[in-house]
C-alpha cells in the first residue's frame with residue numbers, strides 16, 4: 405500500500421481566537437493510502453499547543469510505512485495497536501493514517517465506514533457552529549453571518565463572559581453551549597453555571613485547567629447547574645473511566661486520541677459508563693470532518709463545523725449545512741481530495 409502526504413495551508417474565513425491563541429490559517433496534513441486503484445484519505449492538523457508541529461507529525465507518519473501492507477487485508481480496528489507502536493505513540497500521526505485506512509477499507513468494501521462498524525444512522529445530532537472569542541460586536545457579527553444553525557458553541561475565557569452570552573442571546577433563540585478552554589476557577593464555574601443555564605446554555609465544556617485539584621473538579625461536578633463536559637481532560641482511551649468521576653460527558657477529538665478506532669472505543673465506553681458523548685474537531689478540511697462524521701450515531705452532541713470555518717478548501721465530503729448532517733451514503737468516509745485545486749494550498 406502506497407502512502408502520500410500533502411501539507412496544506414487552509415485559509416480561515418475569520419481569524420479564530422480561543423483563550424490561548426489566535427490564527428488566520430491552519431496547517432493541515434492529508435494522508436493518502438493507495439492500493440488496487442483505491443485511495444483512502446485521512447487528515448490531521450498541526451497543533452503547536454499540544455506539541456505537534458508539522459515536521460514531527462510527518463516524521464512519525466514515515467515510521468508507519470513498513471506496517472501499511474497489513475491494511476490490504478487487515479482490519480484497521482485490529483491494526484490500531486501496531487500502528488500506534490509504529491509511530492512511537494504519536495496520536496496525531498496515527499489519527500491521519502487510521503482515518504485513511506478506514507476510508508480505504510470502506511471504499512474497498514463499497515460501504516460507508518459507519519456501516520462497516522455496524523452502526524445505525526438514527527437520532528443523529530446536529531452540529532454546533534463555533535463562535536471564537538472576539539469583541540462582542542465581532543462575535544455578534546459572526547453569529548449573524550451564520551444565522552441558521554440550531555446550536556452555537558461560544559468560546560469563553562474573557563473578563564466579561566456572561567456579558568458575551570447575554571448579548572448573543574439577544575440575537576437568537578438557538579441552543580448555546582460554552583467552552584471555557586480551562587480558563588475558569590471552580591467558584592467562577594459554579595456561579596456562571598446558574599446564569600448560563602438561565603440564558604439557555606446546555607453545557608459547559610472544560611471550565612477548569614487540567615492541572616486543577618481533583619477536589620475542585622469534583623466540587624464543580626457536584627454543584628454546577630449545567631452538565632460539565634471534559635475536553636482537554638479527556639484525550640486518550642484511558643482518560644474515559646477517570647472522567648466519569650468528575651464529568652457528565654466527554655468531547656472526543658480524533659487527533660488527540662489517535663484516530664477513528666480509539667474514538668469509536670472511547671465513545672462506546674463512555675456510553676456504557678453513562679457519560680454523554682460528543683465529538684469535536686479542529687479547524688480542518690472536509691476530509692477530517694468526513695472521518696469524524698462516521699461516529700455521529702454514537703453521539704449526543706456534535707461539533708463538526710471545522711470545514712465551515714474555512715474560506716475555501718481543496719477537499720470535499722460529508723457536508724455540514726447549517727448544522728444538519730445527512731446520512732453519508734458514499735463508500736468509506738466520503739472524503740475526496742480535489743487534486744486540480746491543490747496547487748494553491750500546498751506547502752513546500
Ligand SMILES: [Mg+2]
Nearest residue numbers: 583609610635
Ligand atoms: Mg473544547
